[in-house]
Amino acid sequence: MSDPSLYTFPSPLEGYRDLPPLPNEISDDGKSYINPPAEKPSEAYEKFVAPIANDRRGGFDVHIYFYQTKPDQVTFVKELWERIRREFPELRIYKIFDRPVGPHPVGMFEVNIFTPAQFGAFIPWLVINRGPLSALIHPNTNDHRRDHSQRATWMGERFPLDLGLFKG
Template identity: 60%
Template sequence: MSDPSLYTYESPLVGWEGGEPLSDEPIKDGPNAKSLPNSSPTHPSEAYNTFTSPISNDTRGGFDIHVYYVSSVPSELQFARGLHTRIRREFPELRIYRMFDEPVGPHPVGMFEVNVFDPKQFGAFVGWLVLNRGPLTALVHPNTGDDLRDHTQLATWMGQPYPLQLGALRAVLHKRRASQIAMAGNY
């Protein structure tokens, strides 16, 4: 996890100031009883169609989902292999990487990665994974261009979280920045 005080946060109401006051009186009857009444929708949120900035809407994919397993536990390894195959068959439109039985990057145990490219894929796949991940843990994180924050403060876990090797992630990011600086110097 990450210390939230390391970051600044824009008000969630930016762009929504000055609207009519919302009622705090719950609806009394019907299927919506006990819920709060919302304003009448004029159009669905654009977040149904594209990821909210600064989440990537390009070929990188908006979210990475890392599915973790302990390869030295035969039942976990077998389940992970089956899940990997099932995902490749049921969600062929997603980008699915090979299984890494050993730690790689900041990931402390075996894992495979799945990328989703739009909110509909995210909703379908993450909802499916909640029910089908079995004994495995999954890290879900956005791709905003801030890899450290994406893997920590903006990450969501399904199952028991694993401590990420953030030193390894920082080393990769440092190496990437050095390479970019060197490339810029060649022009």
Template identity: 45%
Template sequence: MTVDPSQPAVPPTIINNGEEVPNPNPAVYAIKPYLRDYGTPRVSYDAAGLPALSGTVSPNPTGRGSHTNPRRPDGALSPSYGPLYAGTTGQGRANWDIHIYYKPNNLGEKEYARALHSAIRREFPELKVYRFWDVPIGPHPLPMFEVDVFSTEQLGAALSYLVENKGPLSVLIHPNTGDAPGDHSVRATWLGPRIELDVESLHAGERRRLAEGDAGFAK
């Protein structure tokens, strides 16, 4: 495997759950520097040379007034209202995954999860709703079912619906950038209690691909 010399040096340690630990997979981190460096939050236009943002807030008796934001130079909405984020490598997919978990020994949760599975199929026939699993699969330590969304409009509708209707269940929402470990960890969003996934199994899959000479991203 050849590592691009223009990339930053591979760090000997990384931060894992707030603790500095030895880098477990330097080859992957060399290929994917964003896993160790969050960079700068993106603005979709060149803000260099524009006036500084005002710190003035609207009057509010509670002191919680909102800022008056400058208009975008192009007068348009952010591209984030467009296609779902799929990474910047060209290896991603256009859909985001939603995983809805239940505890298999909790009959109340299992019944509620089955009811939610049916309700989503009726409420959102345009979404991809996968089978209801009775056992854990992949990096998921609890049984679950998956729903795929393909637009920011679908994501917003599904998120609003799940906030209202998820009940006692935990929900994972993640993009598909082509980097499965990062998508299931640093880019994951949770509704309800967070569940510890077996992300190491996803790293192991990447290590196998690297050992076979494939420097691509996990699918």
């Protein structure tokens, strides 16, 4: 279901058409372009872009997977879960499921992220601290199948999800 041809995509330039051309001046690093200053920062710094949820369910879910039959991963996931609860108490952190649940084929726990600032802090932290575990990061829109497939991002080993649980 992650086949992009199954979906439509609005132009990324929607709302930015008919503007003056961008400059071609190269910055001091010799590789990147110098961008003109924006009138104001992007709203994406303050809230998630539509159709991502900006409500109590959270804009993003992070599912952190482990093989429940591997004792070293069971120990590691418990330690990671505790550390996340201590360092990121503002996030919603679910209990550890020691068996497959929902579309998830192995044990996991879930973390909900509510703001772009939380996303910007937690995801880089997880990149460094997830150890041998895999993580699925997906937005929360009203299209669960697409959120868990075409819009999903993976860290580490990708697990096949049972997308048949999502109707549509």
